[in-house]
Amino acid sequence: MFDHLRKYAAVYVVAISGLLLTCLSSWNVRQELQSNHLKEFQWAAADRIQSVRAVVEQGLDTLLEIRGLFYAARSIDDDEFLVFTESILKRRSYIERLMWVPLSAAPALLESPTASDGRTPVVPSGSNAPRTMSARSDHQPATPAAFSAARTGSGTAQRAAPAADSELAEVIARAAQTGKLAVSGRTRLDPARPGAGYAIYAALPVFGPADASAGSSATAEKGASLLGFVVGAYDLQELVHVAINLLEPRGVEVLVRDDSAVGDARLLHFYASRLESRTARSDSGLLPEGGDEQSQVAVRIPVGDRHWSITCVATDTFRSAEAFTEAHWLVLFGGLACTVLLCLYLVRSRRELENRIRLTQTIYEREELFRQLAETVDVVFWATNAEATRLEYIGPAFRHLTGQGVRLESSELSLMLDVFRPADGRALHAALEQLRSNGGRFTIVLPVERGDRGLRWLRVCGFPVREPGCELSRIVGFFEDITEHKLAEDALRDSEEKLRTLFNHSPDLIFTVDSQADILLTNRPLPFPIGTGGEKRSELVLPANVRIGYRDRLQQVFASGCVDHFQFARDDATWWEVRMVPISSASEVMAAMVVLTDVTENRKLQWQAIRNARLASLGVLSAGVAHEINNPNHAILANASLLARIWRDALPILAEYEEEQGDFLLAGLSFHQASQVIERGMTEIGDNAKRIRKIVNNLKHLGKEDRGQMDEVADVGKILRAVARLLAARIRKHTDAFSLALPDSLPAVKGNVQQLEQVFINVIVNALESLPERSRSVRVSAAADDQGKRITVRVEDQGQGIAEDVITQIGEPFFTTKGDSGGTGLGLSISSSIIEKHGGVLRFESRENEGTTVCIELPVIKED
Incomplete structure (x- = not known):
C-alpha cells in the first residue's frame, strides 16, 4: 500500500490541487459575470433613456421650426402651411397633427371645453390681441387664419379641422399665461375609439416681429404682441417605439410616466421588450408584476413645462455582451475534466515507463541480430562503451564511406572522430558527452572530405542503450551519406526562402483561386471568414456590392485566359485595384492569381492634382476678371473726379441764380436738397470706385503665380x-x-x-x-x-x-x-x-x- 502511494503521489497531488483551483476559479468567474451583467444593463438603460430624451426634444423642436416659418414669412396661407408640415410629418412618424391656432381663434377653442382640472382657461386680451389680415400695419404682420395638418395612412399630411378637447384647451391656456412652451398630460388620440392610443399636446406661443426673441413670462408681462400658438399632437406609443427601435434589442422594458400628472394619467406609455413573448402593460403607471426584483434605472427629464420619468427594467431575457452567461459552470466542469485527464496521463506515463524498463531486457538478446543486419547495409553502424572512450564496433562500410585507409580493427574512439575536421570532430565528441550526461539521443550533420568524390555530408545519429537497472551500458549510432539529399534540400530551401520572402513582403494581398473562386494559397492571413463548407471563398474579401461583378469577371478570365482588372471603394473611403491573372497549363487555365492593391494614395494624388489645376485655373481667371474690371473702374474714377470739380464750379452760379430768382427744382428736388444729394453721390461714387480698385488688387494678388519659394x-x-x-x-x-x-x-x-x-x-x-x-x-x-x-x-x-x-x-x-x-x-x-x-x-x-x-x-x- 505504501509503495503504491509513493508511486502515484504526483497523481494525488495534482488531483487535489486541480479540484481546489477549479472551484475557486468557478466562484470568481460567477462573481465577475454578475458584476458585468449589472454594468451592461446600466449602459443599455442609459442608451434607451438618452434615445427617448433625444426623440422628445426633436419632436418639440418641430414647433420651433414652424414658429421660425412664421417669423421668416410675412404671411402664410393654408397651402404653404400644408407643404411645410408635410415634410415634418414624413420625418417624424410620431407626430399625428400640427396646428396653427391664432389668438383670434383661441377663445372659441378655449371656451368650448373645460380644462382637465375643472377651470375654464383665460386668453389674454386688450392691447395685446393680434391684428387681423385687414388690420395689417407696417410694424406687425397680419395674423394668418387657423391651419391644421393631420397625418394620413401613408404618412403624408392632409388638411383637417383644428381639434378641440380639454387637454388642448388647458395646454394653450398655460402657454398663453406663461409665454413658454407648454405640454399637456395624456389624452386619447381618437376619443370616439375606445381602443385608440394615447397622445400629448404641446403648444408654443408665437409673438410679433418686435418680440420674436420673446418666449418667457417676463416678456409676456411687458406687453409682447402674442399672435397665436403652434400646436402639435404626438402619438406616445409611436414616439417611444421610434426612440427604442433605433437600438439593438437587449431585453429591456421602458416605462414612461408623467410626474406632473396624478392618478392613472401619470402613465404615458409602457414599452415591452422585443425579446419578450408576453406584452405587459400597466394602466396605473406602476411597474409590471415582478419588476421590482429586476435591475432598474430611472431618470427624470423636463418636457416643456412638465417633468417625465423614464424607468428601464431588465427582463429575464436581458441580453448582455458576455460570451457565456453560465461560464462559471463551464470553468468548473472544464477544470475538473482537465484535472481528470492530467491524472490519467500521469498514471499512463508511469505505466509506460515500467514497460520501457522491461523492454530493455530484450536488447542484449537481439544485439547479435542487429550486428548481422549492420554488416549488410550501406549505413555504417557504430557502438562505444558507456564512457565513450572505446569504440566497440563500427561497420565495414565506414571505409567506403570515408574514402580513407582506416584500420577498422582499432578500438580507439579517434578512429571515428579523425575522419572529420578538428572542429567537427570536437562537435561529435561533445554530442557524445552530452548523451552520456542527459541520456538523450542526438543527430548532427557533418561534412567530410573525400579525395576522389569531393565534399560529402554525413548524418551522425547516436542513441543510448540502457540495462534493466536504468544504467547506461553503451552508446550506439550510425553514419549515413546524405550529400545528394543535403544539396537538394539546401537548393530547395534557398529557392523557397527567396520566393516566400518576395511573396510575404509584398504590400499587396495575393492569393490563387480555382474556377469556383475558392482560395488555394495566400501570402497573409485573410481578413474574412472561411465558408460554411470548409472552403475559403475569395469573394468574401470584397464588399458585398462588387462580389457578383468579381465572380463574373473571374469566370471570363478562366474562359478567355486574359488578364482582367477593376477598382472598387470600401466603406472606409479606401480604393483597391483587383488584378486577375490566369495560371495556365498547356491550353487549359488551371487557376488564377488575384492581386489586391491599395490604390488610395494614387487616387488621392490624382484628385489633388485635379484640384490644384482647378485652383490654378481659378487664379488665372480671377486675375483676368480683375484686369477687365480695372478698365471701366478707371473711367469711373476719372469721370467722378471731373464731375465733382464741375459741380463745385457750377455751385456758386446756381446759388446766385437762386438768390435772384428764388428756389427752383432739379430732378424734382429743391436746389438745396439737390446740392446735398449730388455732393453725397459724387463722394459715394468715388469711394465705391476706390473700393472696387482694392478688391481688384486683392484678386490680382490672389491670382499671382505661386512659385513655391520659401525664402x-x-x-x-x-x-x-x-x-x-x-x-x-x-x-x-x-x-x-x-x-x-x-x-x-x-x-x-x-x-x-x-x-x-x-x-x-x-x-x-x-x-x-x-x-x-x-x-x-x-x-x-x-x-x-x-x-x-x-x-x-x-x-x-x-x-x-x-x-x-x-x-x-x-x-x-x-x-x-x-x-x-x-x-x-x-x-x-x-x-x-x-x-x-x-x-x-x-x-x-x-x-x-x-x-x-x-x-x-x-x-x-x-x-x-
Missing part, C-alpha cells in the same frame, strides 16, 4: 489685413461681429506669402461657415510669445464646434463634413502641410455648440 520675408499682420479685405463680402454675409486684433508690429517670418494667405483664408472661411447665426462672432488675433521666437495666430469662432470623433480626422486628405455643399476635404489637409513646411504647428481646440479655436504657430526670422 520670402512675410509680415503676418499685413497678410491678415489683406485677407480680411479680400473676405469682406463673405464676412458681412455670415456675421455682424468680426474682429481683427493685431499689434502695431509683429516680427517677420520667412516663407511663402501666397501660401500663408491660402492658410488664413481657409481657416477664416471655415470659422465663418460654422456660425449658426449672424450674432455669433469670429475673432482673429496675432501675437508674439515672450521670447519673441514664435508668432501665434488665433482664429476663434462661436460656431457649432467639432465632434470628438471628427476632430481627429479633420487634417486627413479628402475628409470633409461639407460634402453636400461641395467640400473636397483638401483645405485643412493642404493648410496643415503648408504650416509644417514653414516649421510651424496647426492645432485645433473645439467644444460642441460652443465654438472652435485654431492656433497657427510660426517661427520668426532668427537675427544673425
Whole structure:
C-alpha cells in the first residue's frame, strides 16, 4: 500500500490541487459575470433613456421650426402651411397633427371645453390681441387664419379641422399665461375609439416681429404682441417605439410616466421588450408584476413645462455582451475534466515507463541480430562503451564511406572522430558527452572530405542503450551519406526562402483561386471568414456590392485566359485595384492569381492634382476678371473726379441764380436738397470706385503665380489685413461681429506669402461657415510669445464646434463634413502641410455648440 502511494503521489497531488483551483476559479468567474451583467444593463438603460430624451426634444423642436416659418414669412396661407408640415410629418412618424391656432381663434377653442382640472382657461386680451389680415400695419404682420395638418395612412399630411378637447384647451391656456412652451398630460388620440392610443399636446406661443426673441413670462408681462400658438399632437406609443427601435434589442422594458400628472394619467406609455413573448402593460403607471426584483434605472427629464420619468427594467431575457452567461459552470466542469485527464496521463506515463524498463531486457538478446543486419547495409553502424572512450564496433562500410585507409580493427574512439575536421570532430565528441550526461539521443550533420568524390555530408545519429537497472551500458549510432539529399534540400530551401520572402513582403494581398473562386494559397492571413463548407471563398474579401461583378469577371478570365482588372471603394473611403491573372497549363487555365492593391494614395494624388489645376485655373481667371474690371473702374474714377470739380464750379452760379430768382427744382428736388444729394453721390461714387480698385488688387494678388519659394520675408499682420479685405463680402454675409486684433508690429517670418494667405483664408472661411447665426462672432488675433521666437495666430469662432470623433480626422486628405455643399476635404489637409513646411504647428481646440479655436504657430526670422 505504501509503495503504491509513493508511486502515484504526483497523481494525488495534482488531483487535489486541480479540484481546489477549479472551484475557486468557478466562484470568481460567477462573481465577475454578475458584476458585468449589472454594468451592461446600466449602459443599455442609459442608451434607451438618452434615445427617448433625444426623440422628445426633436419632436418639440418641430414647433420651433414652424414658429421660425412664421417669423421668416410675412404671411402664410393654408397651402404653404400644408407643404411645410408635410415634410415634418414624413420625418417624424410620431407626430399625428400640427396646428396653427391664432389668438383670434383661441377663445372659441378655449371656451368650448373645460380644462382637465375643472377651470375654464383665460386668453389674454386688450392691447395685446393680434391684428387681423385687414388690420395689417407696417410694424406687425397680419395674423394668418387657423391651419391644421393631420397625418394620413401613408404618412403624408392632409388638411383637417383644428381639434378641440380639454387637454388642448388647458395646454394653450398655460402657454398663453406663461409665454413658454407648454405640454399637456395624456389624452386619447381618437376619443370616439375606445381602443385608440394615447397622445400629448404641446403648444408654443408665437409673438410679433418686435418680440420674436420673446418666449418667457417676463416678456409676456411687458406687453409682447402674442399672435397665436403652434400646436402639435404626438402619438406616445409611436414616439417611444421610434426612440427604442433605433437600438439593438437587449431585453429591456421602458416605462414612461408623467410626474406632473396624478392618478392613472401619470402613465404615458409602457414599452415591452422585443425579446419578450408576453406584452405587459400597466394602466396605473406602476411597474409590471415582478419588476421590482429586476435591475432598474430611472431618470427624470423636463418636457416643456412638465417633468417625465423614464424607468428601464431588465427582463429575464436581458441580453448582455458576455460570451457565456453560465461560464462559471463551464470553468468548473472544464477544470475538473482537465484535472481528470492530467491524472490519467500521469498514471499512463508511469505505466509506460515500467514497460520501457522491461523492454530493455530484450536488447542484449537481439544485439547479435542487429550486428548481422549492420554488416549488410550501406549505413555504417557504430557502438562505444558507456564512457565513450572505446569504440566497440563500427561497420565495414565506414571505409567506403570515408574514402580513407582506416584500420577498422582499432578500438580507439579517434578512429571515428579523425575522419572529420578538428572542429567537427570536437562537435561529435561533445554530442557524445552530452548523451552520456542527459541520456538523450542526438543527430548532427557533418561534412567530410573525400579525395576522389569531393565534399560529402554525413548524418551522425547516436542513441543510448540502457540495462534493466536504468544504467547506461553503451552508446550506439550510425553514419549515413546524405550529400545528394543535403544539396537538394539546401537548393530547395534557398529557392523557397527567396520566393516566400518576395511573396510575404509584398504590400499587396495575393492569393490563387480555382474556377469556383475558392482560395488555394495566400501570402497573409485573410481578413474574412472561411465558408460554411470548409472552403475559403475569395469573394468574401470584397464588399458585398462588387462580389457578383468579381465572380463574373473571374469566370471570363478562366474562359478567355486574359488578364482582367477593376477598382472598387470600401466603406472606409479606401480604393483597391483587383488584378486577375490566369495560371495556365498547356491550353487549359488551371487557376488564377488575384492581386489586391491599395490604390488610395494614387487616387488621392490624382484628385489633388485635379484640384490644384482647378485652383490654378481659378487664379488665372480671377486675375483676368480683375484686369477687365480695372478698365471701366478707371473711367469711373476719372469721370467722378471731373464731375465733382464741375459741380463745385457750377455751385456758386446756381446759388446766385437762386438768390435772384428764388428756389427752383432739379430732378424734382429743391436746389438745396439737390446740392446735398449730388455732393453725397459724387463722394459715394468715388469711394465705391476706390473700393472696387482694392478688391481688384486683392484678386490680382490672389491670382499671382505661386512659385513655391520659401525664402520670402512675410509680415503676418499685413497678410491678415489683406485677407480680411479680400473676405469682406463673405464676412458681412455670415456675421455682424468680426474682429481683427493685431499689434502695431509683429516680427517677420520667412516663407511663402501666397501660401500663408491660402492658410488664413481657409481657416477664416471655415470659422465663418460654422456660425449658426449672424450674432455669433469670429475673432482673429496675432501675437508674439515672450521670447519673441514664435508668432501665434488665433482664429476663434462661436460656431457649432467639432465632434470628438471628427476632430481627429479633420487634417486627413479628402475628409470633409461639407460634402453636400461641395467640400473636397483638401483645405485643412493642404493648410496643415503648408504650416509644417514653414516649421510651424496647426492645432485645433473645439467644444460642441460652443465654438472652435485654431492656433497657427510660426517661427520668426532668427537675427544673425
